Amino acid sequence: MATARPQLTFAAPLEAIDEAGKWFWAFLKTELTPYPGRAWVVGRITIAATIVMIIVMTFRIPSGFLAAIFTLFITRENPTATFRSGVRVIIAFFAGSLYTLAGVAILVDDPLTHFLWVIIGLFIAFYLIQIVPDYGTAVAFGFMVAGAIPLWDENLLNINDRVENTLWLAFTTPLGIAVATVVEYIFRRVHPTTDLTDGIEQRLEAVESVLRHIGGNLPLDGEVERKISLYANVGTSRLRRLLMRSQYSAYFVAQMNAAVALLGRLVDSAASLRVYLLNQTEPVPDSDRERCLRLADVIAELRADLLARKLPRPVDFRSTNKTSALPFIPMMERTAALIPQSFTG
Known part of the structure; x- marks a missing residue:
């Protein structure tokens, strides 16, 4: 009498893994499929960030990375919205620089007050991110404060150098905003739809x-x-x-x-x-x-x-x-x- 051949018990798990792999691949294809306008958005961001970094590296601008970062944060629904968003970001950065310079002039000498200045600055930054609807504007103040903290913790530099580096930190963002706005206006001439x-x-x-x-x-x-x-x-x-x-x-x-x-x-x-x-x-x-x-x-x-x-x-x-x-x-x-x-x- 012929004996029954043993069944392969691992066939079902392999089939389940294969089905899961097919589902995951289909999921990735669906999620990563470009939506209308994505190629234009990516192109505008890439060109603006590249131009900014070329300027930063050519003229050796300190803290120039922030200029490239904020080419990503401003809105791009239309050139007018981009310009207004950029103006709000610049205002937020200058407000952050004024807060930084005023705070360090009063509180930076003593370690305890310096620590309180850092805590209060970060608290205000996160609070603004929570309550301000425009994320790019809210995070601009936080970037300014967070970027200034390590500058003023550097004890090897004198006060004049630290103030100069703080002002450079505030200057780089208008550079990125200006380049991104010009790129937006040029692209809208080529591709006028929003x-x-x-x-x-x-x-x-x-x-x-x-x-x-x-x-x-x-x-x-x-x-x-x-x-x-x-x-x-x-x-x-x-x-x-x-x-x-x-x-x-x-x-x-x-x-x-x-x-x-x-x-x-x-x-x-x-x-x-x-x-x-x-x-x-x-x-x-x-x-x-x-x-x-x-x-x-x-x-x-x-x-x-x-x-x-x-x-x-x-x-x-x-x-x-x-x-x-x-x-x-x-x-x-x-x-x-x-x-x-x-x-x-």
């Missing part, structure tokens, strides 16, 4: 592509699936953050927040529609394909109005109450119709 409009336009384009493929009875290719899945996973938090940091009026920010929320719902519905069609074997009815094409045309009009910086035109879907074999189409029609209405409230 990160906010890029994000909205790309999401609308992804939804439109899904609908046109369905309406044309075409299979969803890999690029369309990748984009709609990416934006469904990413959500709209970055768009909301750009709005909160923008220089628009509070009323317009509220309107745009409503439109962005509807846009996120539209993207989620398109992603759910894609998943639904993957599990369907029956063809899409002609009436639903026509509705998909009509909805795609409406989204294309919304996109065109956005790029032209015009208020979206009102949308009237007379078929929203009709039944559909595609469960998400009526909801997407109602959502698209609400986007122009968010700007009329």
Whole structure:
């Protein structure tokens, strides 16, 4: 009688590890996929930081690393926002330098008062980071204070040298801000759209592509699936953050927040529609394909109005109450119709 062959007990763990590896690789690809405008942002930051460091190394500017660091911290929604953010950072640095010089003039001679000056300075820096909405402005004061502490702990230098190094510390940041602002203005001449409009336009384009493929009875290719899945996973938090940091009026920010929320719902519905069609074997009815094409045309009009910086035109879907074999189409029609209405409230 033949004996049974022993089973390999380690096959299941190896399969689980393989599945976990595939999931982790897919997760990394999703998380690291560039969002619209990321290449432009990275290019602007890299060029600005490189120019700053060339200037610092050429002229041997003390504490020049801070100039390169603050090319990363200022906002880049538009050139005006960059300029205002840079001015606020410079003001915060000069406030930090005044606090430093005033504090050391009064408290630096005695070890106990010197210690209290360090503690109070760090407390104020962290407190400002906690309460000031603009992180770049808040952290500027802290960088100035934290950079001055080791300068005034250096006993081998005389007072004049330490004051000079403190002033150099305050001077380097305006250099970095000036270079970053000039780079922003040059890049905006080449690429005039903002990160906010890029994000909205790309999401609308992804939804439109899904609908046109369905309406044309075409299979969803890999690029369309990748984009709609990416934006469904990413959500709209970055768009909301750009709005909160923008220089628009509070009323317009509220309107745009409503439109962005509807846009996120539209993207989620398109992603759910894609998943639904993957599990369907029956063809899409002609009436639903026509509705998909009509909805795609409406989204294309919304996109065109956005790029032209015009208020979206009102949308009237007379078929929203009709039944559909595609469960998400009526909801997407109602959502698209609400986007122009968010700007009329």
